Amino acid sequence: MLEKRYDFNTREKHWQEYWREQEIYKFNPEAKNRYMIDTPPPTISGIIHLGHVFSYTQIDVIARHQRMLGKSVFFPFGYDDNGLPTERYVQREKKVKMAETSRQDFINLCLDTTKQMKANYEEVFSSAGHSADFSHAYSSISPRTQEISQRSFIELYNKSEIERRNSACLWCPECRTAIAQSEVDTVEMPSLMNYIYFTIKETGEKLRIATTRPELLCACVCVFVHPDDNERANLVGKTAISPYYNREVPIIANPDVDMEKGTGAVMCCTFGDEADAKWQKEYNLPVLEGIGYNGRMTDLAGEFAGQKVREARENIINKLKELGLLYDQQELTHLVATHERCGTEVELLIKPQWFIKMLEHKDEIYRAGEQVKWNPEYAKKRFLNWVDGLKWDWCISRQRFFGVPFPVWYCAECGEPMLADTSDLPVDPSTTQPHKPCSKCGYTHFNPETDVMDTWATSSLTPQICTDVITNKGLDDTYIPMDLRPNAHENIRVWDFYTIAKSLLHFGKLPWHDVMISGWGLSATGTKLSKSKSSGGTPTPLETYKKYSADVTRYWASNASLGKDVYIKEEEFKNGFKLMQKIWNASRFVLSFLEGYTPHKPAEILPMDKWIIEEYKKTFKAFMSYMDRYEMGLALNELEQLFWNFCDNYIEIAKNRLYKPEIYGEQAKESAQYAASTVLLGILKLFSIYMPHITEEIYQAYYAEIEGCKSIHISNYLDLGSNIDEQLLKNGAEVCDIVSQVRGYKSQNNLSMKDEIAAISLAGYNEFVRTCEDDIKAVCSIQTINYTDGEKAVTIE
RNA sequence: GGGAGCUUAGCUCAGUUGGUAGAGCAUCUGCCUUACAAGCAGAGGGUCACAGGUUCGAGUCCUGUAGCUCCCACCA
Numbered sequence: 098m099l100e101k102r103y104d105f106n107t108r109e110k111h112w113q114e115y116w117r118e119q120e121i122y123k124f125n126p127e128a129k130n131r132y133m134i135d136t137p138p139p140t141i142s143g144i145i146h147l148g149h150v151f152s153y154t155q156i157d158v159i160a161r162h163q164r165m166l167g168k169s170v171f172f173p174f175g176y177d178d179n180g181l182p183t184e185r186y187v188q189r190e191k192k193v194k195m196a197e198t199s200r201q202d203f204i205n206l207c208l209d210t211t212k213q214m215k216a217n218y219e220e221v222f223s224s225a226g227h228s229a230d231f232s233h234a235y236s237s238i239s240p241r242t243q244e245i246s247q248r249s250f251i252e253l254y255n256k257s258e259i260e261r262r263n264s265a266c267l268w269c270p271e272c273r274t275a276i277a278q279s280e281v282d283t284v285e286m287p288s289l290m291n292y293i294y295f296t297i298k299e300t301g302e303k304l305r306i307a308t309t310r311p312e313l314l315c316a317c318v319c320v321f322v323h324p325d326d327n328e329r330a331n332l333v334g335k336t337a338i339s340p341y342y343n344r345e346v347p348i349i350a351n352p353d354v355d356m357e358k359g360t361g362a363v364m365c366c367t368f369g370d371e372a373d374a375k376w377q378k379e380y381n382l383p384v385l386e387g388i389g390y391n392g393r394m395t396d397l398a399g400e401f402a403g404q405k406v407r408e409a410r411e412n413i414i415n416k417l418k419e420l421g422l423l424y425d426q427q428e429l430t431h432l433v434a435t436h437e438r439c440g441t442e443v444e445l446l447i448k449p450q451w452f453i454k455m456l457e458h459k460d461e462i463y464r465a466g467e468q469v470k471w472n473p474e475y476a477k478k479r480f481l482n483w484v485d486g487l488k489w490d491w492c493i494s495r496q497r498f499f500g501v502p503f504p505v506w507y508c509a510e511c512g513e514p515m516l517a518d519t520s521d522l523p524v525d526p527s528t529t530q531p532h533k534p535c536s537k538c539g540y541t542h543f544n545p546e547t548d549v550m551d552t553w554a555t556s557s558l559t560p561q562i563c564t565d566v567i568t569n570k571g572l573d574d575t576y577i578p579m580d581l582r583p584n585a586h587e588n589i590r591v592w593d594f595y596t597i598a599k600s601l602l603h604f605g606k607l608p609w610h611d612v613m614i615s616g617w618g619l620s621a622t623g624t625k626l627s628k629s630k631s632s633g634g635t636p637t638p639l640e641t642y643k644k645y646s647a648d649v650t651r652y653w654a655s656n657a658s659l660g661k662d663v664y665i666k667e668e669e670f671k672n673g674f675k676l677m678q679k680i681w682n683a684s685r686f687v688l689s690f691l692e693g694y695t696p697h698k699p700a701e702i703l704p705m706d707k708w709i710i711e712e713y714k715k716t717f718k719a720f721m722s723y724m725d726r727y728e729m730g731l732a733l734n735e736l737e738q739l740f741w742n743f744c745d746n747y748i749e750i751a752k753n754r755l756y757k758p759e760i761y762g763e764q765a766k767e768s769a770q771y772a773a774s775t776v777l778l779g780i781l782k783l784f785s786i787y788m789p790h791i792t793e794e795i796y797q798a799y800y801a802e803i804e805g806c807k808s809i810h811i812s813n814y815l816d817l818g819s820n821i822d823e824q825l826l827k828n829g830a831e832v833c834d835i836v837s838q839v840r841g842y843k844s845q846n847n848l849s850m851k852d853e854i855a856a857i858s859l860a861g862y863n864e865f866v867r868t869c870e871d872d873i874k875a876v877c878s879i880q881t882i883n884y885t886d887g888e889k890a891v892t893i894e
Numbered sequence: 895g896g897g898a899g900c901u902u903a904g905c906u907c908a909g910u911u912g913g914u915a916g917a918g919c920a921u922c923u924g925c926c927u928u929a930c931a932a933g934c935a936g937a938g939g940g941u942c943a944c945a946g947g948u949u950c951g952a953g954u955c956c957u958g959u960a961g962c963u964c965c966c967a968c969c970a
Contacts, residue, residue, distance in 0.1 A: 101929095288969075309969055321970085359970035370969055431969055475898060479965065482897050486966050590965080658908080660899090662963095666906080668919065671932085678932060686929035722910075734908065734917075748929080756928075837936085844924055844936040851927045878927095 098692065098798050099685040105646035105677070109790040113223060121808045122228040126567045128169030133579035134160060135560050135609055136229060137592070138175030138237060141211045142182035143628025145221045147650075147665055150638045151618030154654035156583040157227045158729045159613065161786035163580075164228070165814045171576075173563040174229040176218065178211040179238035179500045180552025181272060181438055186210070186628075187499075196273070200498050200527065200547075207499040208238070221638045225647045226789045228810070233566045237555050238501070242562050243523035245571045246555040247504040249603065251516050252572070253453060258602050259493075261514065263449040265367075265374035266492050267434070270392025270406075271441035274496040275450050277551060278489045279591045281443055283432040292360065292425035293417055295320060298336040298345060304329075305424070307359030309431070311417065312409040313366035314339050315397040316387030319380070321351035321363045329362055339364075340422035341413065342399065349380060368445035371488065388444050390496075406442070451503065451548070452490040455598060459487055465597050469612055472727045473660045476589055476614045483590040491595070493554040500549030506531055510540035557595035560608045572603065579609040586614050586660060613727045616662040618654065623664060635665055648788035649673035655787050657730045676737065677791055680784065683744050684795040687773045690755045691799060696774055699767045703754075704868045706772035708829030709747040712739060713776045714817050715826060720783060729787075736783050743776060746833045753875035761871055774799075779815035828865035832873060835859065835866070838891040839877040854893060856881040861889035 116122065124131075136156065139149060160172040177183075187203075187210050188195060195203050219231050236242060253259045266275040291311050295304040306320065320337045322329040333350045346364075353372070354363055367384045368374045377384060389395045394409045396402045401409040417423035434443040455462075463484045471477040494503070504517035504524050515531045517524040526545035534541045555562075564576045577600065584592055593612060600608035620626060620635045641650045652673035657663045702710075716739040723732035751769040758766040778800055785792035789810060796809035806812040839857065843850055857879055859866060866873070870882055883894075 283966085283968095290970090307970055355970075361970080363970040365970090372970085429969095432967090433969070473899095478898055482966065485897085488967095586964085661907095664906085668906085672918065675932060678930070682930035682933090684929090689929075719910090726910085728910095731908070731910090738917080744929090745934085749927095749934095752929085840935050841937085847924055849925055849927065850935065851925090 098688045099681070099795065101685075103677070103681045103791060103794065105648065105790065106643065108794055109224075109226065109642070109647050112790050112793045113226060115793075116228075116808065116810070119807055121810055122164075122170070122172065122230065124171045124230060124567075125169040126171075130168045131171060131580075132160075132163040132168040133171045133564070133576055133581070133609075134173070135563060135579050135582045135596075136173050136175060137584045137588070138177040138235070138556065138559065139218060140180075140182045140628075141176050141178040141214050141218070142186040145218050145638060146618075146626040146628065147635065147638055147641065148618040148626040150221065150225055150650060151654045151657075151663070152583075152585050152615040153222060153227060154225060154651045155613070155615045155657075155659075155729060157225075157229070158651075158655045158786050159581065159583065159724075159727060160228055161789065161810060162724050162729075164810060165782060165786060165812070167813050170228075171564075171567070171579075172229045173233060173235065173566060174219075174222070174231050175235040175237070175559065175563060176211070176215055177237045177552060177556055178207075178215070179549075179555065181274070181495065181497060182552075183207055183211060184497060184499045185272070185438060195498055203498045211236075211238070224642055225638065225651060228789070235562050235566065237552065237562070238499070240523050241565065241571075242555060243501045245558055245562055245565065246501045246550065247517065247522045247524065248519055248572045249558055249561075249599065250550070250554070251504060251519055251522075253602055254516060256602070259451060259453050261449055261451050263447060265377070265445045265447050266450045267489070268390070268444045268446040268448075269436040269439065269441055270388075270390070270444055271439045272436060272497070273390055275448065275492050275494055276436055276443065277492050277553070278487070279553070279594065280437050281434045282437040282440075284435045284440070285430050286433045287428065287430050288433075289414070290359070290427040290429055291414060291417070291423055292427075293340055294422050294424060295340060295362075295364070296338040297332060297348075298338050300335075304332070304337055304362055305360040306362050306364050308364060308369075309429075310366065310369045310410065311413050311423075312394065312398070312401065312406055313369045313387050314364070314413065315342050315344075315394070315399065315401075316366040316368075316385040317342075317344065317346055317364045318367055318377070318382045318385055319346045319365050320348045321354050321365055321376070322348060322361065323354040323356050324350040324352060326354075326356050326361055341416060341420060351376065351380075367447070371445065374445050384447055386447065388446065390446065390448070392441075392444065406444070448496075450492050451494040451550075452492050453554075453598075453602075455487060455489070455491045458598065458601065459484060461601055462594070462598055465601055465607055468607060469597070470610060472611060472613050476586065476612065476660065479586070479589050480593065483594060491551075491554075491598070493551040494548040495551055497549050500552060501555050502526055502549055503546040505546040506543035507546065508535035508538060508540050509542040509544050511535060511538040513537040514546075515543055553591065553595045556592060557599040559596065560600065574604040574606065577604060577609075578607045581611045581613060582609045583613040583615065585617060589614065611727075614660045616657065616660055619662050619664050621664050621666055641670060645670045645674050646677060646790070648790050649677055651787055651789075652676065652733075655729050656733055659726070659728050659730070676740075677788065679744065680740070680781075680788070680791060680795070683740075683748065684777060684781070686748065686752075687777045688795070688799050690770060691774055694770050694774070696771065696803060699764065699771050701764060701768065702771065703765060703768040703872075704865060705747070705750050705829060705832060705872050706768045708825055708832075709743060709772055709776050710817065711822050711825045712742060712747075712829070713779050714819065715821050717779065717783070717814070717816065718819050718821065733787060736780070740780055740784075742833075743780065746836065747776070748773070750832075750836075750872045750876050753872070761875075765871070775815070775817075779817070782809060782812065782814050785809045828863070831862065832866060832869050835862075835873060835891055836876055839879070839893065842893045851878055853878045853880065855879075856883060856894040858883040858885055858892045858894060859890075860885045860887045860892070 160170050164170045317339050332348045336345050394401050466480045506515045596608045653669045719735045720732045754761045754765040754769045781792045
């Protein structure tokens with residue numbers, strides 16, 4: 098019934114088309130038993146690599162599992178195609194600079210580019226046999242998404258959860274935009290601690306100060322000393338004169354100062370670090386902007402104006418040395434905050450920005466994090482740890498072009514913000530004007546907010562964005578909490594965090610019950626794969642589909658412990674390939690004895706047939722319990738164990754009865770047909786969530802018609818009950834052990850497995866073994882078996 | 895400095911409530927056996943990082959130590 102060879106290249110394509118045509122994975126919103134997945138929308142910023150296939154396959158395995166449990170699975174697909182990663186990709190690929198392009202041209206270029214790339218993304222995922230609904234793929238830049246995102250903004254603004262503040266924010270000079278805490282990476286870098294002299298104006302004494310950022314001397318606004326500092330407390334109230342710039346700044350007492358650090362006196366610049374930002378507020382210090390938005394020194398820096406920060410630092414160090422104002426230097430490495438997208442050192446700059454209040458909701462978010470069921474469980478601790486360390490409200494404005502615009506104008510007269518009517522959404526304030534006059538001063542001319550929103554301000558609404566396909570209600574909580582949010586570990590503090598936060602702010606409930614954290618697929622040497630750079634030697638997904646098949650690629654991806662990174666090693670693919678061949682051969686063999694056979698429970702089932710069915714039940718139970726924890730790799734291991742047991746022990750035993758009913762009887766054959774076809778069906782169904790193509794191929798060759806089902810993937814698992822007969826398992830294992838000992842004897846004596854053995858004697862075995870005498874004799878080519886009492890032993894005579 | 899994870903066979907890793915160590919790969923030996931030589935059968939190989947503790951019994955629970963990895967804080 099099955100061909101000798103399985104031609105996966107053409108057959109995988111065939112089934113993918115079949116599933117599409119037959120709408121096998123169609124979600125039914127009316128279904129009583131639903132399973133809702135909040136699929137991560139991949140960022141459109143390069144080429145999909147095996148790392149993506151790794152984590153998305155794990156999601157697909159869960160979706161398929163839920164479907165096999167009889168649920169209607171909502172498995173949407175989306176593209177995160179707005180925001181910085183996309184802009185950076187377009188700038189790089191199209192060789193344009195955003196700053197030198199008109200807003201509209203740049204947006205159009207982004208839209209065109211992402212459109213082309215989405216086709217590639219869909220091809221890679223659907224060729225892997227992903228059961229997501231690509232026909233309803235959402236996009237984070239689509240008008241509908243913009244509408245939802247803008248509505249979210251307006252609602253939260255009206256609830257006073259959003260405000261615009263002119264305060265220090267994290268700034269990337271390379272991307273020239275504000276960024277959020279979650280977008281910051283810390284990187285170890287070498288640096289210099291510079292010990293320099295300030296002068297006390299009143300006494301002419303020198304005051305020693307240590308700094309790693311001497312270029313910010315031009316923005317120094319005060320010097321702090323600790324109030325309990327015996328040596329320096331007397332300086333409080335006096336005036337310090339900064340070196341080189343000779344700016345006079347007050348000396349202020351500040352209990353935050355650590356007397357052990359540096360020299361014990363701190364210069365406060367606006368802003369060298371977060372402490373400076375905090376102190377500027379607390380002591381109401383002036384703000385001196387030493388660094389511009391482009392990352393270059395401002396006029397305040399005098400002769401260093403226009404230089405990049407690092408350049409200026411070097412130059413002023415030389416200048417201070419020249420003037421004898423620098424008395425010591427010390428090399429050190431410290432961790433520097435950088436922008437995760439470009440690696441540029443982050444600055445703190447002041448600019449009006451929009452913030453969503455996070456700090457005052459820390460407790461609620463923390464509690465929500467405790468309620469979510471994280472898999473693996475330790476992901477929860479990472480989440481809570483992040484919430485604990487939260488220091489910034491969520492800055493959601495970006496000084497960029499390609500994103501969701503703020504639905505906001507400012508009165509040209511008084512500056513009062515004016516929000517769009519929700520009935521007008523989505524709006525682009527750059528091209529439209531409000532319908533009403535300013536509520537404060539009555540003026541009717543407005544300036545648009547030209548910033549766009551942080552892409553996470555929109556992505557944090559994916560539970561609403563993706564369910565909108567069903568509800569058409571936009572920002573709505575009908576299906577919230579959803580069942581599952583799957584994503585990789587780097588997103589715990591980002592996407593998971595923001596989604597939980599927004600769901601609480603809007604609806605006061607969790608966005609989903611469960612989170613599943615996957616690891617990363619890393620190159621063979623352990624480096625992270627990149628969308629923008631090719632990782633030398635690492636095959637692409639389309640290459641592994643072609644060489645090993647999509648099923649084998651999926652096998653590699655799903656054969657991992659949850660949350661753990663794995664390396665891309667060719668060996669793993671070879672193992673999967675062997676498994677695929679084995680499934681094919683074993684099925685081909687079993688099916689060859691089922692021609693014309695209609696499954697029915699025979700009057701009598703032989704002992705070893707009962708045994709393999711019991712083995713199946715045991716594995717099924719263990720499999721389900723692993724899947725409950727999303728441990729698909731461990732579930733797969735259990736399944737593989739059963740499958741090899743089925744092949745090596747059961748089929749070897751059953752094949753004699755199948756081949757030779759004239760010797761062993763028709764009943765014995767029927768019993769084997771029943772057990773073999775049943776267990777194989779059960780096994781195929783379990784494998785189907787990992788290897789959807791080959792299992793479909795085999796299912797369609799025999800079982801589909803019998804079960805009256807269009808596809809194995811909507812056929813439900815074969816549940817034969819959960820009461821396990823342990824004694825039966827033990828008895829069957831004993832028979833296998835006897836067979837194994839006889840095989841061992843033949844191996845050690847250089848005999849072929851088919852060589853006959855005249856007689857063996859079995860000592861100390863129970864009645865069960867006798868009932869399997871025919872099977873044992875046949876599989877080992879034994880003529881006579883003698884039974885004796887005494888200690889358990891197998892003796893070849 | 896705070897949090898988390900890891901350390902088990904030569905390699906990659908399983909080991910769910912504590913009961914004499916498992917798989918795959920690699921190595922070695924044998925076998926064309928009417929599904930499969932991209933196969934089959936068998937063998938060797940581990941004081942479960944270290945030190946204590948609880949227990950009749952610890953890879954598993956507790957404490958501590960060391961090494962590796964990740965996240966956070968540390969820019970005076």
